[in-house]
Amino acid sequence: MPPAPTAASGSATSASYRERRGELATYFDRTAADKWVAMTSDTPLNRIRATVRAGRERMRATLLSYLPDDLAGRRLFDAGCGTGMLSMEAAQRGASIVAIDLASTLVAQARERAAADPVTAAIDFRVGDMFDPALGTFDHVVAMDSLIHYDATDVVRVIKGFAARTRHSIVFTFAPKTLPLSLMHIVGKAFPRSDRSPAIVPVGETTLRRLLAQELPDWRIGRSQRIVCGFYTSQALELIAPPSAS
Numbered sequence: 001m002p003p004a005p006t007a008a009s010g011s012a013t014s015a016s017y018r019e020r021r022g023e024l025a026t027y028f029d030r031t032a033a034d035k036w037v038a039m040t041s042d043t044p045l046n047r048i049r050a051t052v053r054a055g056r057e058r059m060r061a062t063l064l065s066y067l068p069d070d071l072a073g074r075r076l077f078d079a080g081c082g083t084g085m086l087s088m089e090a091a092q093r094g095a096s097i098v099a100i101d102l103a104s105t106l107v108a109q110a111r112e113r114a115a116a117d118p119v120t121a122a123i124d125f126r127v128g129d130m131f132d133p134a135l136g137t138f139d140h141v142v143a144m145d146s147l148i149h150y151d152a153t154d155v156v157r158v159i160k161g162f163a164a165r166t167r168h169s170i171v172f173t174f175a176p177k178t179l180p181l182s183l184m185h186i187v188g189k190a191f192p193r194s195d196r197s198p199a200i201v202p203v204g205e206t207t208l209r210r211l212l213a214q215e216l217p218d219w220r221i222g223r224s225q226r227i228v229c230g231f232y233t234s235q236a237l238e239l240i241a242p243p244s245a246s
Contacts, residue, residue: 013131017154021102021129024149028082028103037109040083051230056145059173059227059234060086063142066171066223066238071095074139079130079162079172080146084110088120090142098135100126131158137165143172145234152203156211159239163216167246170239176226177202178233205235218242 013021028036038045039053064086068074072094078087081099083106091097091114101107104127114120126135130146141162147155155174162170209221222238 014154014157017131017150017157020149020154025102028101029105033103033105036103036106037083040085048231052232055227055229055232055234058229059232059236060089060144062225062227062236063144063171063173064089066169066236067093067140067142069093071140074168075137077130077135077138077141077162077166079141079143081110081125082106084114084120084123084125086142086144087123087125088114088117091120091123095140097123098126098138099123100128100130100132100135102127102129131161133161133165135165137167139166139168141166141170141172143170145173147172148175148200148234151201152207152211155203155208156215159212160215163219163239163241166241168241169222170241171236172239173234173236174203174205174208175200176233176235177204208237212239218244 035049039049039056045053067076067090070093071090074095076087076090076095076097078084078090078097078099081087081101082103084099087097087099087110099107099110101110107125107127110123111125114123114125128135130143143158143162147158150158159170159172205224212219212221216239219242220240222240224235224237226235227233
């Protein structure tokens with residue numbers, strides 16, 4: 001029997017990644033664009049969405065705490081930037097930032113918000129695929145809730161792509177495999193396809209850590225924190241590059 005495929009086997013991106021990427025682009029650029037802009041603003045929200053906003057604010061603060069306080073001279077990649085809130089905070093700490101998202105509507109909103117301040121106006125916001133190696137090399141990569149719609153194999157495939165062009169650290173989130181999230185994933189499949197948002201895919205932490213150790217043996221897994229806030233559940237994970245990458 002041939003060996004099981006690893007996270008790095010096959011093409012640079014898998015068919016499942018490309019299919020899900022298309023679903024996400026359609027959803028966040030059209031179906032949910034207005035909702036997402038409201039979510040990332042100070043617009044009043046209903047109780048459920050308010051817990052998601054609060055959870056995302058806590059997660060954004062967590063990921064930023066994993067980065068150096070002084071980012072002057074550092075190049076940062078915000079992979080799946082949405083409306084740019086994390087990028088704008090990092091820019092205030094001196095980072096030079098490339099921020100990308102599949103949804104042109106959200107990127108347009110990010111550019112509009114960033115233009116109000118000369119520091120954040122310098123952020124290079126782009127529409128495209130976070131996996132694109134043409135984006136160049138970085139000191140740090142941040143992927144907040146942009147990988148939670150992919151299975152563990154695709155998550156690690158993307159992270160390995162980031163690692164090949166990152167000098168210091170990668171901080172990202174995944175959807176931990178908890179009973180509530182798993183039930184939500186099952187229930188979500190029962191809705192008509194036209195009514196569904198792209199499903200969050202719960203990933204087992206042990207499986208994810210094993211795949212990361214297998215595919216990135218020189219990288220060290222650092223801090224991790226799970227944020228649970230009402231209807232928001234996500235887990236941060238830090239990967240630290242080997243000294244040879246610096």
